[in-house]
Amino acid sequence: MAVRAAPVTAHASRILLEGLVDYAGLYPPASIGMAAAVRNYAHYRASGSGWMLGRFVCPASALEEFSKHAEPLLPRDAGAIPWRLSTVASPDVDADLAAIVAFNTRHRVCFEECGAIVDAYEVRVADTDDITRLHELVPTTLTTYFELPLDRAVALLPQVAATGRRAKMRTGGVTSDAFPPVNAIVAFLQQCIDLGVVAKATAGLHHPLGGQYRLTYADDAPVDTMYGYLNVFLSAALLAAGGAPSDAQRLLGETNAAQLSVHEETVTWRAEMQRVVSLDRELLQRVREQVLVSFGSCSFTEPVEEVRALGWL
Secondary structure, eight states, X not given: OOOOOOOTTSOHHHHHHTTOEEEOTTSTTTOOOHHHHHHHHHHHHHSTTGGXXXXXXXXXXXXXXXXXXXXXXXXXXXXXXXXEEEEEOOSOHHHHHHHHHHHHHHHHHHHTTSSEEEEEEEEEOOSXXXXXXXXXXXXXXXXXXXXXXXXGHHHHHHHHHHHTOEEEEEOOOSSGGGSOOHHHHHHHHHHHHHHTOOEEEESSOOSSSOEEEESSSSTTOXXXXXXXXXXXXXXXXXXXXXXXXXHHHHHHTOOOGGGEEEOSSEEEEEEETTEEEEEEHHHHHHHHHHTEEEEEESOSHHHHHHHHHTTOO
């Protein structure tokens, strides 16, 4: 099931941010327990910023534990919007798929399809053999993201496109060496656009704008440059509009909030003296539906509170 962007009559910021954050509180650096993550997700859905929330990211091997904690909180009214889950693969794909079928069957029977549903699967691949094997194993009805090594993504994306599956890129982590260079991210995005591959991002995108941040929540955590999620999604939009990769790299590295402005119909970037790049809401909607649909984050409050502080909400 694709992310549905807001209609083009909505404010540009709404189109850009709608359903943007897949909540991955179970994963580093937050690494909180299932009970707390489920409570958080329920709280975020009910909050005034719930429209920014995407799927709950859960290991496929932990679906039973999720059900144990979530069932008292799930919607039960007919017509209610179910909680949507994206499951992360274990080494045993067959067991994962069986767990997903059991989960969806249970929730369909108990909640009449308004409780929760697993409708996405995220799995790492190393080479073309992995892509072929997994494409044959995983039902095409399950939206599947192949997480590609960014240093080989350009070579692997044509095969992803041939399968009709989706791609996933890792944009950071809890160590400095987990952050890829800007040219690798831009090459991934450009290739997705050229081949018509829908993608998502994950890791290291807690903040709307790039800059120097602590890599974990520990008081003595190392500080390094992290990418901003606005930078990544707007760079995708610039490329989708036919912009030069060199400009996309510069936008990906933009750290000055004053250079970005959001208006009702456009987001603009002051690329340099006397040159302003304008990204309209029709373009933003197309990018959110067809290029880059979401990003996984172990925090929902950071992405929301910081973009609010920038005046985008």
